[in-house]
Amino acid sequence: MDHLSELYQAVILDHNRRPRNFGKLPEANRVATGDNPSCGDHFTVYLRLTDDRIEKVAFDGAGCAISKAAASLMTVSLMGKSVAEAENLFREFHHLVTTGEADEENLSDMAAFAGVSQFPARIKCATLAWHAALNAARGTGDKATTEEPV
Amino acid sequence: MDHLSELYQAVILDHNRRPRNFGKLPEANRVATGDNPSCGDHFTVYLRLTDDRIEKVAFDGAGCAISKAAASLMTVSLMGKSVAEAENLFREFHHLVTTGEADEENLSDMAAFAGVSQFPARIKCATLAWHAALNAARGTGDKATTEEPV
């Protein structure tokens, strides 16, 4: 069960059980959804964007522990970031979940997702909400699905 | 080359080179064609049928040595037969080419086709003109193809 406790670290189980910024965001001016058609996971990410800066962010929807905790931790980390900073952060996060290597300073609590790299089938879960958030931030309005190329 | 000389007996090579009753039959009142779509063999059989008796028979078309010789020998043997006798003769011929066993008295020269039974892929060739002839005799007017169940 070593790999498992690495995957499901305490911080992940905690965010899964008590997701932060969960719910709709009435003042949102950007919204996008993310679907994983193969398992039915689906999230909506709400952003309040002012002058290219993410002032507020929330999400709702349903999914596995990994996708839900990743969405929750993402909302915490995106608060106050510029869109460019968000893109950078995602690049680091993506690097983390695909390789297990982290630059802990930027990722802070999200470093808990290092274990995902041992579970290639779950990488999609960890990045689902991120794809939706970035689509919203970029204003492309596209629907993110795990079927799209990263 | 044993099997081969059994397949291509002198009488078959002879009928292939000099097919009997080859050509159209202007006085025919029944005509049917036979096709082998996999190799392009195609024959037309012409019958003059009076009171259920085959008075005259001819064929034209093109095909391999086996199919041409079989057509030629068939025309010789059908001359003067009733439709029922033709059906019986075909049953014997079919038995011969599938099993190699002959009742030589009825089949006479056609017994030369016993070797075909060693070449299952060639049975279709030996029976192609027969199917056309019987379709003509029965007056079904169907086109015979080797794709039809025997």
Next chain:
Amino acid sequence: MSAASSSWQRGVVRADFPILDQAVNGHPLVYLDNAATSQKPRAVIEAMQRFYERDNSNVHRGIHTLSHRATVAYEGARERAAEFLGAADASEIIFTRGTTEAINLVANSWGGAFLREGDRVLLTEMEHHSNLVPWHLLAERLKLELLHVPITGDDGLLDLERVDGLLDAGVKLFAFTHVSNTLGTVNPAAELCRRARERGIITLVDAAQSAGHQPVNAREIGCDFLAASGHKLCGPTGIGILYGRRDLLDAMPPFLGGGEMILKVGLSASTFKKAPQRFEAGTPPFAEAVGLRAAMDYLDDIGREAIFEHDRELARHARAGLADLPGIRLLGTPDGAGIVSFHFDEIHAHDIVTFADQAGIAMRGGHHCTQPLMTRLGLDSTTRASFYFYNTREEADRLVETMARIHKFFTG
């Protein structure tokens, strides 16, 4: 149970399946994903290997020795499939890539020729996407209306009282699954076909989940079409079977065009062979047919009645154990086939499947290609264990124990 079945319960058949003899994540593999695809006995793997090493050649077109051997093997597989599925004649058997292509063939060829704007097609709420999407595409093209037999609830039974009324609503074709891949429900196929037949309605039975797991006889069922996949019945991938009643097949236009299915081809038009060749354009999966034949022989050697009893017995046993876990929602009925689907209030199927995999257990979590059924049940996904004759009671026990541990891990 037969002597055969008691011997395979003692683990004899397991030795026929090389793949089962391995450790996954440090634990002996417990393969409970049989509804997705079955494993292959050595007899099947070796039949194909032997074919490639001795007889391989394209079929039909050739008259040399190898070509003749390959053609005899391919057509022999067709005859065996006719027997396996209770067709009247080998000409009622068309080889396809799988169940999905078989259903698309019927939708395109039969549906395209015989359905008209406003016609209705009856399906059910428990269909696999492969028996839904072909009809969606056709309905859009021809402007058909699709109706669905509802299920009664979590037990996943078809609401049989609704069937007659729906059939009477101007339905031309009734297509339904024999066994639900998500719930394990065994639908009363013969009874459903009888009701349709009385009304002159054409029937298609999706036998993907039944053909390798219980005796399936198209004539006894009384259906017009029946579809199955080789890979789910111990055969190779790349091959499936469509059974179609001869008179229906004869009246249907071609599906795909190409070599093998034609009588005469000109530059701008062609004429076509009879069934089954008319529906097999291009080089068919002939090596796969050899493997499929070995699979059918293998299954009938064991006996499909015995397999059915074994599968459902394991499912009942697993169900009984799982029922005790807190917060579990069990779907389907104990009378179903060897498939158990369940849901935990607070744990997502993907987390369960990942956890189980770490314990060496291969299961599936998701919508199982039955999204409308999920919607009907108010779920996004379930976790599914599906059994086959090579699974054991001990494996069912390991499943239950592992689910108990998972529950503790995520909620305790």
Next chain:
Amino acid sequence: MSAASSSWQRGVVRADFPILDQAVNGHPLVYLDNAATSQKPRAVIEAMQRFYERDNSNVHRGIHTLSHRATVAYEGARERAAEFLGAADASEIIFTRGTTEAINLVANSWGGAFLREGDRVLLTEMEHHSNLVPWHLLAERLKLELLHVPITGDDGLLDLERVDGLLDAGVKLFAFTHVSNTLGTVNPAAELCRRARERGIITLVDAAQSAGHQPVNAREIGCDFLAASGHKLCGPTGIGILYGRRDLLDAMPPFLGGGEMILKVGLSASTFKKAPQRFEAGTPPFAEAVGLRAAMDYLDDIGREAIFEHDRELARHARAGLADLPGIRLLGTPDGAGIVSFHFDEIHAHDIVTFADQAGIAMRGGHHCTQPLMTRLGLDSTTRASFYFYNTREEADRLVETMARIHKFFTG
């Protein structure tokens, strides 16, 4: 020639093909029916066997270890195929049953969506039925007109002077074979595609006979679609490849409906994934993909340039020997691929093939699924010898000697 090619000429590669080591009718097998299907090296047979014995599981839908391994293997084969055929990206590769299904996919999906009554499709007089009949079916459904590039004569070359005029006659799609399976003609695919592209005409290249016999790069050819069959390039039956330019694929509606290709399915409508998944409904031939990948590796290890030179060298050698036989009519040109087709005035192809088979030589006689070409040549059938890299000069000599004996037997 490369070191590799000289080593396989010394018979090293033959040892990789178990099937070649057998006697047929008392003579060592000489397999000259490679245009119908190729034989399989041990590496391909064993790759599939290993897959079934260790990794077999359905792809995409699962997240357990075996399913992940199978998915990685399947998608790895797609990437390898992209490289093998010069696609820009793996998403431009769709796995089909074979060339025939690939062409039908384009005809139905692209043709169905983008062609209209009165539109013209340009083909050639030398097409295989698989690149004719799908267009016949579509032309009948949509009322299209089909045009054909003529050949110049027995040399079997396309009349290139006629191409521009035909393309200018309102053609929307130009579909042609890269290499003729009957004549061995190698068409100037890049040149033909350039002329079409200049006019905004979509192109489809039938690479069934070229993909395993010479370097084939879709981007260098500049085609929009390209189709090939696994079984003709040392791979298994049941799998083929359609290359399609990404932007075209993205604009095309689904072909078949079913599992794997959907985003969301409701009871009466569905939405679809992007290419390539959109075009792969149902369980794909994933074990075959593993075999196909091994085949592509095997061929590129030898080198397709070397294979091309070897094949055509044998064909030229056989041609030279056959040319001396009285009454022979040789078709195609000495510059073609490794295929020799011929006709004797007084001897039918079937008799030749039967006779050759008795001498252990596997050849094909008939119309080779190119009836319109036969009509054009004024023939019912030809006899065809088709070479591959495992054939030897001695085998080409045996062919010539045997044809001389046959000629004597039937005419002497």
